[in-house]
Amino acid sequence: MAGSKASTPPKGKKGSVKEGIKGVMYGMAAHGHVTAALRTRMYLEHLFMFITLGDMLGVPVIPPYYSLRILPYAVPNIKSWKQRVFRERDFTDGVF
Amino acid sequence: MGLLNTPFLWVVITIAVYIVAYMAYGRWVDRKVWKVDAKRTTPAHMYMDGVEFFPVSRYVLWGYQFKSVAALGPILGPFIGIAFGWLPALLWIIAGNFFIGWLQDYGSLMLSVRKEGRSFGPITYEFTGAKGRRNLLAFVLFYLIIISATFIALIAAFWNAFGGTTFVPTIGVILAGVLCGQLLYRVKMNVFAVTAIGLLLVVFSIWLGIQIPVVLNFGVWNVVVWAALCAVILYFAAVLPTPTFIQPTNYLAFYPAYAAIILLLVGALASPLTNVPLAEPAFVGVWVTNFGPIWPILFVAIACGAISGWHSLVSSSSSAKQLDIETDALPVGGGAMLSEGLLALVSLAAYSVVAGLNPLGSSPTAWVSGSELLVAPLVGGRAVAGAVLSTFFGLVLIIYAITVQALVTRFFRLVAGETWSEGRFRILGNKHVSTFFSLGVSWLFAVTGSWWALWLYFGGANQLLAGLAIMLIAIYLAKxxxxxxxYLIPGVFMIVTTLAALVYETYTFLNAFVQYVFLGNSGPLGSQTKPPVSGYPLAALTIDAVFVIVGVSLFAVGLSMSIRLFRSYRQSKAEARVRAPAAADGGDPAKEEE
Structure with a gap:
């Protein structure tokens, strides 16, 4: 994840200044785009989860055979998926 | 040349005042009002999902916040502001940011952090109910249309100026951006190589723009055609996937845009050495013909450099979800706003060295002339670098407008999608229809030519949004x-000022309408619009009537929202008086017992 890399504490005063400048440049030039790319991935993952688990939620999207085949890949993401889907969303979330 | 008759001295003084705002007032508010605690868990940690919620270093978040809030507002606002003289404009940039601007950005960020990373929509719902949120939605829709109209009008005016040298570079930046996106996402090329290729293409397109100027020959209809062309580009920006158009284009546009700010700041600080004197009067008067009274007009003309409501939406949208620790809120929210004040400051410096500036008569392209005057002596003089600097700074103006406008158009589409997702008007929720609708209306407003009136409406709506955001913060603090x-005093000041500005602007349009229809006097009607619209009295009259409706609607929605917020504030205060003590720090029982 881009953010966690940048939040690593810099070493020494010189290193701190260098990390600060790098962080500012990254924040100005690319961070918004990285966040937008992550959001796009999030929506695709939502779709993936829905396709996989739709059958179990009462909305059959693909045949259960395939659902069960890809279930092991979906299970680790169920918790974060639930958290994101249930989160209150609003038009003001889409500003940037 | 002395220090007093160049922009140097007041640039240095303003920087010093901003440092005091950050180091003294900022830290006091941090400690006494918000009682920030680095140990309290922020939403970035509480809900970390690696997608929307994740902690980011303060440097990255500052850069992101600054990039998100700095646009055309602080560059063009001072152009109208300087009609009253550079001193009042400067004082508002200093005092507005010191007492209100940074406080709002920082407060919005903190409010959202304390409210689990929620954005302003749900917070408005919590504090003012469903009607309050609907009011906000309506207000934001109006606001987006007004921003779009203003920016389209300005982009069209910029393409029409500078001898037509900026159109090719603009298209160059867009095409280079799209190419960079393909190289980055499809070819998976290294980001540094892609950036280098993109920047070389931008430099090439600037050169090409000087060699092949694009000049239209439609006379007074030039701006109308340019505005239509701009709307077409924005349409593609809004409907295409962001990684295809907006993302890479905005990424590439970042470099020339920020290089220009640094150049301008250096030029303003070096002005005593380069002998660039102040050419504008310090003070003109408290009433300027065609603009009106200094209060409230100046306070809405200079919006983003002093205070801007848009920032509250930005602060509560992404930044609050990624704030690592609470103590980072001051450098991120407050620091980014104070830095934006510097952008307004250097823009004011650029305008102040241009002689004979008249915001009504001349074009806002004067920023380019001023920038050229300040920077040219550093790069070999106007004779050597004049054409390149003029095209470069002209391109920068357009970049600031078009990159933000692409995001605004896209945002309108998202808001429209939510507003009209079902019901009789669900066709307006369709992404193509809503984009076409917003750009069509904006284009119609833009071609009236009265960009300064649109700017004042934009400023009024923007500052009113700021006042409303400050009141939301005050409600939270009261609770x-x-x-x-x-927060309460700046909130009341901003709401009263901006409602007064909206009333005054609506009056000017209403007056033009009444004068023409009932008294047969076409003078005011002619001054409210520009050719070609002003040549057709019926069209000008219709536009006047539409602007009256826009002004009344903005005022009504703003007033209704303000009343709800004031009621909620009063109620929160009353409840807080009778409730068990709970502090802004979340009500730590240990602290309450003290």
């Missing part, structure tokens, strides 16, 4: 039994 006066 938390924290100090509210630092």
């Amino acid at each position: 938390s039994r924290a100090l509210t006066r630092n």
Whole structure:
């Protein structure tokens, strides 16, 4: 994840200044785009989860055979998926 | 040349005042009002999902916040502001940011952090109910249309100026951006190589723009055609996937845009050495013909450099979800706003060295002339670098407008999608229809030519949004039994000022309408619009009537929202008085017992 890399504490005063400048440049030039790319991935993952688990939620999207085949890949993401889907969303979330 | 008759001295003084705002007032508010605690868990940690919620270093978040809030506002606002003289404009940039601007950005960020990373929509719902949120939605829709109209009008005016040298570079930046996106996402090329290729293409397109100027020959209809062309580009920006158009284009546009700010700051600080004197009067008067009274007009003309409501939406949208620790809120929210004040400051410096500036008569392209005057002596003089600097700074103006406008158009589409997702008007929720609708209306407003009136409406709506955001913050602080006066006083000031500005602007359009229809006097009607619209009295009259409706609607929605917020504030205060103590720090029982 881009953010966690940048939040690593810099070493020494010189290193701190260098990390600060790098962080500012990254924040100005690319961070918004990285966040937008992550959001796009999030929506695709939502779709993936829905396709996989739709059958179990009462909305059959693909045949259960395939659902069960890809279930092991979906299970680790169920918790974060639930958290994101249930989160209150609003038009003001889409500003940037 | 002395220090007093160049922009140097007041640039240095303003920087010093901003440092005091950050180091003294900022830290006081941090400690006494918000009682920030680095140990309290922020939403970035509480809900970390690696997608929307994740902690980011303060440097990255500052850069992101600054990039998100700095646009055309602080560059063009001072152009109207300087009609009253550079001194009042400067004082508002200093005092507005010191007492209100940074406080709002920082407060919005903190409010959202304390409210689990929620954005302003749900917070408005919590504090003012469903009607309040609907009011906000309506207000934001109006606001987006007005921003779009203003920016389209300005982009068209910029393409029409500078001898037509900026159109090719603009298209160059867009095409280079799209190419960079393909190289980055499809070819998976290294980001540094892609950036280098993109920047070389931008430099090439600037050169090409000087060699092949694009000049239209439609006379007074030039701006109408340019505005239509701009709307077409924005349409593609809004409907295409962001990684295809907006993302890479905005990424590439970042470099020339920020290089220009640094150049301008250096030029303003070096002005005593390069002998660039102040050419504008310090003070013109408290009433300027065609603009009106200094209060409230100046306070809405200079919006983003002093205070801007848009920032509250930005602060509560992404930044609050990624704030690592609470103590980072001051450098991120407050620091980014104070830095934006510097952008307004250097823009004011650029305008102040241009002689004979008349915001009504001349074009806002004067920023380019001023920038050229300040920077040219550093790069070999106007004779050597004049054409390149003029095209470069002209391109920068357009970049600031078009990159933000692409995001605004896209945002309108998202808001429209939510507003009209079902019901009789669901066709307006369709992404193509809503984009076409917003750009069509904006284009119609833009071609009236009265960009300054649109700017004042935009400023009024923007500052009113700021006032409303400050009141939301004050409500939260009242509920938390924290100090509210630092927010309440600026909130009331901004709401009263901006409602007054909206009334005045609506009056000017209404007056033009009444004068023409009932008294047969076409003078005011002619001054409210520009050719070609002003040549057709019926069209000008219709536009006037539409602007009256826009002004009345903005005022009504703003007033209704303000009343709800004031009621909610009063109620929160009353509840806080009778409730068990709870501090803004979340009500730590240990602290309450003290």
